Amino acid sequence: MFPATAAAVPVFTDNSPTKGTTGDPFTFNITTSNTIQISSVNVTWIHGTLNGTNVSFTSKDNKTWSRTITLDNNLSNMTYTITVTDISHNKTKGPKKTVPVTDNDKPGIIDHTPTVAHAGHLFTFNTTVTDNIHVSEVRVEYWFDDYVHFNTKMINTGGNLWQKTIDVNLTVISIQYTISAVDSSRNWMNNSAKVVTIAPDHPPNTPDQPTGPASGIIYTEYTYRTSTTDPDGDQVYYKWSWGENISGWLGPFTSGEIMYVEHSWNVKGSYEIKVKAKDAHGLESDWSDPLPIKMPYTFNRPIFQFLELLFQRFPHVFPILKQLLGY
Secondary structure, three states: OOOOOOOOOOOEEEOOOOOEEOOOEEEEEEEEOOOOOEEEEEEEEEEOOEEEEEEEOEEOOOOEEEEEEEOOOOOOOEEEEEEEEEOOOOEEEOOOEEEOEEOOOOOEEEEOOOOEEEOOOEEEEEEEEEOOOOEEEEEEEEEOOOOOEEEEEOEEEEOOEEEEEEEOOOOOOEEEEEEEEEEOOOOEEEOOOEEEEEEOOOOOOOOOOOEOOOEOOOOOOEEEEEOOOOOOOOOEEEEEEOOOOEOOOEEEEOOOOOEEEEEOOOOOOEEEEEEEEEEOOOOEOOOOOOEEEEOOOOOOOHHHHHHHHHHHHOOOOOHHHHHHOOO
16 A cells, blocks of 8 residues: 555555466556545556556546456566546556566367378378467377377478378278377367278279280380379389280389380280289289280291391391381
8 A cells, every 4th residue: 555645645555466367358456545536547557569558447436446458468577557646636656566477378279180091191180270479389199990099299380380290001990189289388288089080092993905016026126005093192003914924013103194115025926915003002903905916927938937037137137128028
């Protein structure tokens, strides 16, 4: 209480709270004790980026006066000074007071995580987290069908966005998870557990029938092509059956991308070319429809048998003669 003087200046008691919380209302409150009528009560205050100068109070009985403000989202102290004036223009200015302000607001979580994952693929937990002061850490706790729990930090990918990517194996049926966040004042927020269903992985579609030359000569490379798509968007590999041998897996190729391959035959005859595909997880398609291939027939007359042996011995000699003979 501030004592009265000989000039009978206003006397008041400051009943305002001694602490505040970020972003919340704060009510200044005083009571006057002298018999002289009070004409006004004002406060000058500052907190963070907010402030007020000579902000007036209200009273219903001319004895109890109050004014409510909203504190800034700032952890600095709030300071204020109250001035009381009576109807004779006598003033009493109270001392400058300091009020510590703490943060009691939990972070806000908005979960953008997909509700469906694909077996054998990467899966990303995705959330937006906001806080009135600062987000210190975001974590995701997740578990698969066997209920073994994993608790790990999420990564801030810019602004308020946080992510965590995991592998989902081919045998998982579901994922359960919960996301939590904590701010710089150790206020924690946890969302409720959610379930992600697992869509099974699928093999690639059967590749298109190979296209390319349907006849040719031995020891000459020809180019063939095919393509397929994977229902899950996986990269694909191709295996070719040339009628005389089968290649290894070639790739990877993007789903839908046309692949080209070269092959030559060393023995005359008729062949069927076909191709199959597998995805990055090893699931295989059926064989494609075959493309019949015919190499030139073997000549029976001695002169042609001689030419055939000559062409085999020297495959790059006499190109015009070989073309005329259909070799």
